[in-house]
Every structure is written in structure tokens, then in C-alpha cells.
Amino acid sequence: MAKTITSKVFVVQDNIDTDQIIPAHYLNLIPTIPEEYAKLGSYAMAGLPDDQYPTKFVPEGQVKTPYGIIIAGRNFGCGSSREHAPIALGAAGVEAVVAESFARIFFRNSVATGELYPFDTPERLCESVKTGDEATLDLDHDTLTVNGKTYQLKPLGDVRPVIDAGGLFNYARKSGMIASAQ
Amino acid sequence: MTLTEKILARASGKPWVRPGDNVWVNVDVLMTHDVCGPGTIGVFKREFGKNAKVWDRKKVVIIPDHYIFTADAMSNRNVDILREFANEQGLEYFYDVIDDPKGQWRFDTAKGNGVRQFGGRYSGVCHSSLAQKGHNRPGEVLFGTDSHTCQSGAFNQFATGIGNTDAGFILGTGKLLIKVPETMRFFFEGALPRGVMGKDVILHLIGEIGFDGATYRAMQFEGPGVSSLSMDDRMTVTNMAIEAGGKNGIFTCDQKTLDYVNARVAANGTKNTFEPVEPDADQKVIYDKTFDLSKLEPTVACHPDPGQRKLAKELGNIKLDRAYIGSCTGGKTSDFLAFAEVVKGKSVKIDTFGVPSTTEVLNDLKATKWDGQSVWDILASAGVRLTENPGCAACLGGPADTFGRVNTAGIKCISATNRNFPGRMGHKEAQVFLASPATVAASALTGKITDPREFLC
Numbered sequence: 001m002a003k004t005i006t007s008k009v010f011v012v013q014d015n016i017d018t019d020q021i022i023p024a025h026y027l028n029l030i031p032t033i034p035e036e037y038a039k040l041g042s043y044a045m046a047g048l049p050d051d052q053y054p055t056k057f058v059p060e061g062q063v064k065t066p067y068g069i070i071i072a073g074r075n076f077g078c079g080s081s082r083e084h085a086p087i088a089l090g091a092a093g094v095e096a097v098v099a100e101s102f103a104r105i106f107f108r109n110s111v112a113t114g115e116l117y118p119f120d121t122p123e124r125l126c127e128s129v130k131t132g133d134e135a136t137l138d139l140d141h142d143t144l145t146v147n148g149k150t151y152q153l154k155p156l157g158d159v160r161p162v163i164d165a166g167g168l169f170n171y172a173r174k175s176g177m178i179a180s181a182q
Numbered sequence: 183m184t185l186t187e188k189i190l191a192r193a194s195g196k197p198w199v200r201p202g203d204n205v206w207v208n209v210d211v212l213m214t215h216d217v218c219g220p221g222t223i224g225v226f227k228r229e230f231g232k233n234a235k236v237w238d239r240k241k242v243v244i245i246p247d248h249y250i251f252t253a254d255a256m257s258n259r260n261v262d263i264l265r266e267f268a269n270e271q272g273l274e275y276f277y278d279v280i281d282d283p284k285g286q287w288r289f290d291t292a293k294g295n296g297v298r299q300f301g302g303r304y305s306g307v308c309h310s311s312l313a314q315k316g317h318n319r320p321g322e323v324l325f326g327t328d329s330h331t332c333q334s335g336a337f338n339q340f341a342t343g344i345g346n347t348d349a350g351f352i353l354g355t356g357k358l359l360i361k362v363p364e365t366m367r368f369f370f371e372g373a374l375p376r377g378v379m380g381k382d383v384i385l386h387l388i389g390e391i392g393f394d395g396a397t398y399r400a401m402q403f404e405g406p407g408v409s410s411l412s413m414d415d416r417m418t419v420t421n422m423a424i425e426a427g428g429k430n431g432i433f434t435c436d437q438k439t440l441d442y443v444n445a446r447v448a449a450n451g452t453k454n455t456f457e458p459v460e461p462d463a464d465q466k467v468i469y470d471k472t473f474d475l476s477k478l479e480p481t482v483a484c485h486p487d488p489g490q491r492k493l494a495k496e497l498g499n500i501k502l503d504r505a506y507i508g509s510c511t512g513g514k515t516s517d518f519l520a521f522a523e524v525v526k527g528k529s530v531k532i533d534t535f536g537v538p539s540t541t542e543v544l545n546d547l548k549a550t551k552w553d554g555q556s557v558w559d560i561l562a563s564a565g566v567r568l569t570e571n572p573g574c575a576a577c578l579g580g581p582a583d584t585f586g587r588v589n590t591a592g593i594k595c596i597s598a599t600n601r602n603f604p605g606r607m608g609h610k611e612a613q614v615f616l617a618s619p620a621t622v623a624a625s626a627l628t629g630k631i632t633d634p635r636e637f638l639c
């Protein structure tokens with residue numbers, strides 16, 4: 001099935017750690033409880049310093065973000081192992097993050113939860129692309145098109161079917177690795 | 183093979199593995215805490231059913247430690263969820279805050295943080311507790327829902343942090359699919375000079391390779407210099423492997439390792455069989471560098487990330503508002519002793535907070551006497567604000583009423599903790615400088631970043 005994602009982008013720089021993605025004082029929320037899942041989404045990216053990021057990721061009074069794609073520099077998602085981070089982004093409506101590189105645990109958690117597609121971009125995009133630009137991500141060709149230019153991304157490979165399936169458990173069941181839930 | 187490859191080969195039942203291989207490993211210990219435990223339990227129940235049982239009730243260790251001494255009702259609730267699960271599953275290793283298995287945890291704000299509010303089973307910060315309670319053993323595989331789980335690698339084991347979904351999967355199956363990392367070798371020679379600690383070693387190494395220099399990789403520490411490092415120093419080093427992006431950090435095993443582990447498993451009655459690993463002479467590593475420990479100096483990681491390396495003596499112009507000693511990285515007994523040695527008989531100049539990592543550390547500080555005075559009293563007389571309630575406290579900010587939390591913009595804090603991204607200790611417009619307990623102590627005395635050797639003769 002051909003799959004593309006078209007959305008406005010939100011652009012961040014290097015080393016966006018999990019405290020900036022979801023500040024630690026919201027970790028008392030439990031992601032498997034639906035109301036608390038939605039709340040986590042409303043706080044996504046609330047830890048970004050206001051002076052560097054004057055545009056709010058989730059607009060005041062709303063629970064979802066208008067930005068379905070995040071463009072980032074190096075080491076996106078570094079810091080803690082909290083799964084609340086990809087979950088908060090997913091709950092806010094983010095479908096993909098395109099970064100120069102990811103921290104290992106964030107990448108793994110994105111795949112395990114199936115919350116979002118983490119794409120590596122060989123080219124640094126966080127300087128040339130601006131928050132609010134419209135982009136199209138082509139998952140079958142691993143490309144991102146923005147401002148009339150198309151960039152080749154690193155293919156997701158093995159992890160794409162896991163995210164397509166909705167995460168580790170759905171994938172493991174589909175492929176017979178574990179039995180169905182009772 | 184390297185240390186990591188040997189352990190992963192054994193845990194996956196293979197004669198050997200290579201970097202890049204994806205292998206299913208059998209898990210020896212799964213650790214979770216109050217921040218990620220409830221979500222992990224949620225995933226486990228959703229996926230394996232309401233009445234599912236964990237794969238092995240002796241291999242699950244639950245340690246509430248993060249948001250404990252707070253009036254935040256949701257945080258208190260999370261500890262209760264852990265208790266309910268531990269009861270229902272018959273878990274042996276649940277280090278509860280309270281003694282009553284049917285009770286509910288509520289922090290008494292009227293008593294506050296000066297008075298101890300925990301029961302006989304409570305331990306404190308999860309990584310320190312794993313070591314002290316005999317859950318760290320050479321040659322084993324340990325996963326934890328916390329990024330600093332890599333600390334356990336000090337004991338010659340493979341240990342790394344995972345998310346709730348992976349942890350839920352382990353709870354049900356006892357297995358996890360992981361990729362074998364490439365290994366970077368850090369070869370130590372010499373011994374640390376006075377005033378220089380394990381924290382300085384790891385801050386130096388992170389500065390060397392960069393904040394993402396070990397991403398997806400194992401950091402392996404070996405060489406003749408290892409034997410001079412105490413187990414506490416080794417724990418500080420492996421604890422921060424994640425701050426260079428590392429998947430795990432791991433030390434070779436020696437007599438110090440064996441003595442520590444044997445004493446701890448005996449004291450807590452945990453499993454006492456294990457098989458250490460040694461690196462092969464023909465192991466393949468992708469980075470190999472020798473470090474002379476005797477040449478290292480007190481080191482600081484400046485705001486805003488752990489890779490901003492400077493020497494303490496170069497930073498005398500940075501004025502501070504606050505100092506903090508605590509956490510898995512910097513709140514152990516030896517950390518407090520190093521701190522106390524610097525501040526003994528003097529007075530701190532800025533707000534200074536001290537949080538023992540575990541109840542054992544608290545007891546040690548009260549029991550250790552120098553010239554007839556307990557180290558606890560020495561710290562208190564120097565003006566350090568101490569809490570009797572061990573735990574993570576302000577290391578990661580937490581709810582607004584958390585002891586020592588940085589609640590004001592613009593504050594500059596020097597801290598013995600491990601992470602200094604914006605907002606880590608509370609306010610997102612505060613700055614955190616990471617340093618050894620000795621450097622934090624010297625800086626607390628002067629109000630600016632200070633090399634502790636100025637106070638040690």
C-alpha cells in the first residue's frame with residue numbers, strides 16, 4: 001500500500017532530549033490509561049525553551065499539534081528511557097520525525113510503540129527548513145519533499161513493518177512470535 | 183569477542199555473536215520503578231491478559247524511587263499501583279516505601295523532608311539499590327526501564343535501559359530481541375590523583391568522544407588502571423555511558439567486583455551463582471584508546487549538555503546560585519565522604535542540598551564519625567540542607583514540591599548528578615553544571631566553580 005504523509009513541519013535543533021519532549025513532572029501520567037495518554041499529547045514539546053522556540057508546538061488550549069512531521073538535528077530523543085516521549089508526540093498527532101540522528105532508546109521506543117516513524121536524514125535540514133513549511137514524506141521511497149526540493153532519507157528497513165503493524169506486540173503476534181492476548 | 187559480545191552470546195545460547203546480529207536474549211533481571219512501572223504493568227496486562235503471570239517472580243525487581251516524597255496525588259497513586267502488582271504476582275523483590283502491604287502511600291507534608299517517612303523495606307535510587315541489594319552479578323543480562331540502567335555494567339554485566347513496551351514484553355516472556363553493539367575500548371592506566379573522582383573520568387571521556395560518540399555502542403573499560411578504581415567509582419563511570427549515547431558500559435571483573443557482589447548477594451539472600459566474562463585477546467573493537475588516570479583533573483560539563491567539557495580550574499568566573507549532591511551518580515557514601523572532606527569545618531556560601539541515594543547511604547553517614555562527629559552532622563554544620571528521605575529527588579526535577587528542585591529561571595546550579603539538558607532539574611531556563619562531589623563541595627564554599635584541590639592538602 002502506497003503511503004505518504006503530508007503535513008506542516010515543526011523544526012528543532014540538536015540534542016532535543018526527552019525532558020524537552022515531555023517534561024519530567026508529567027511522568028506521573030500513565031500512557032496506557034486513555035485519558036492520561038491524551039494529556040501526555042497536550043504537553044508534547046512543552047520543555048522547549050521559549051526564547052529559542054517562540055512558536056508553541058501544541059497551541060494554547062488545544063490537545064493536538066498542527067505539525068505532523070518534526071524536522072530535527074543530531075541526537076533527537078537523547079536522555080531518559082521514558083516511552084512517554086514518543087507516546088506524547090504520537091498522542092499529539094505526530095506521525096514522523098526526520099532527524100540527522102536519533103538517540104538509541106528513543107528510536108527503539110518509537111518502533112516498539114509504533115507511535116511514529118523515525119527517519120534518519122543524511123542531509124542537515126533543520127537550518128534550511130522552517131517551522132510551518134509544508135512537507136510530504138513518501139514512506140515507500142524514503143523521501144521528504146519540502147519547499148520544492150526532494151531529499152533522500154535513510155530507508156527504515158526492518159523496523160518499518162513493526163511500526164506499520166502498530167508496534168512490537170502487534171508485529172510479534174502477526175508473525176507468530178507470541179500468542180494472542182487472552 | 184568483547185565482554186558485551188560474550189555475555190550476549192551466552193544469553194542467546196550461541197557459541198558466538200558479531201556486532202549487528204539481532205539476537206533473542208534470556209533476561210536475568212528486569213528492574214522497573216514508579217515512573218515507568220505503572221505503564222509497563224499496563225502494557226503487560228493489555229497484551230498478556232488481566233490474569234497473566236510474570237515469567238519469573240524472582241527476576242523482577244521493583245524499586246520505587248523517583249517521585250516518592252511529594253504530595254502529588256498521581257505520583258503517590260503510582261507507588262500504590264506497584265504495590266498491588268507486587269502482591270498479586272508474589273514478587274520477592276519489591277522495595278516498598280511503606281511496610282503495610284495493604285496500605286496506601288501518602289507523603290505527610292506536615293512532617294516534610296527533614297523527617298524520615300519510609301518503612302523498613304524501602305531502599306532508594308534504583309541503580310544504587312540494585313547493587314546494594316545483591317541484584318548485580320557478573321556475566322548476567324539486566325534490563326531496566328531507566329536510561330541509567332547501564333550503571334550495572336560496573337559489575338561486569340550487560341545492562342541497558344528500555345521503554346515500557348519492551349519491558350512489558352519481558353515481563354511476559356523473559357526475552358528480548360536486541361542488536362549486538364560494536365564495542366569501544368577505553369584502556370585505563372595509572373591511578374586517580376587526590377581530588378579526582380570517577381565522575382571526572384567519565385566527564386573526560388564524554389568530552390573526548392562527544393555526547394553522541396557512543397550511540398548504539400558498548401563502552402568497555404579495562405586495563406591495569408581499573409583495579410585502582412573503587413566499585414563506587416566504576417558505577418559512576420558506567421552510569422554515564424548513556425550520556426555519550428552508549429547502549430551499555432561495562433568493566434572487566436576483578437577481586438573488588440567479586441568481594442562486593444559476594445557480600446551483597448549473601449546479605450540480601452539473592453542468587454549467588456554467576457560466571458564473569460573476560461575479553462578475548464583477539465577481540466575486535468571499533469575504537470581503542472589509552473587513558474592515564476593519573477593525568478586527569480577535576481572536570482565539569484557545562485550547560486546545556488554532558489558533552490560540554492571544561493576543567494574546573496578554567497571556570498572560576500562562573501558564579502553559582504546553588505549546589506546539589508545526590509543521585510545514583512553522585513549520592514553514594516563515598517561521594518558524600520569526598521564532599522564532607524572538603525566542607526568539614528567550613529560554611530557553604532550558596533544554597534546547598536544533599537540527598538542520600540539510598541537508606542544505606544543515610545545510615546552510613548550517620549554512623550561514620552570523624553573526630554567524634556558524624557559525617558551527617560559535619561555536613562549539616564557546614565550549612566548543607568539534607569533530607570532524611572533518600573531517592574531521586576531533584577536530579578530530574580519532578581513535581582514542584584520535590585526537595586532541592588530548581589523552581590526559578592536563571593539559577594545556576596552545580597550538581598553531582600548526571601544530566602544537564604534544559605529543564606532537567608526543574609526550570610527550563612535554569613543552568614546545570616555537572617561535576618564530581620568534591621568539585622561541587624569546593625564550589626559550594628566559594629559560590630563559583632572551584633577546583634577542589636584548592637581545599638585539599
Ligand code: SF4
Pocket residue numbers: 248307308309328330508509510511573574577578599600
Ligand atoms: S537519581 Fe537521577 S539519574 Fe539516577 S535514577 Fe534517579 S532520576 Fe535517574
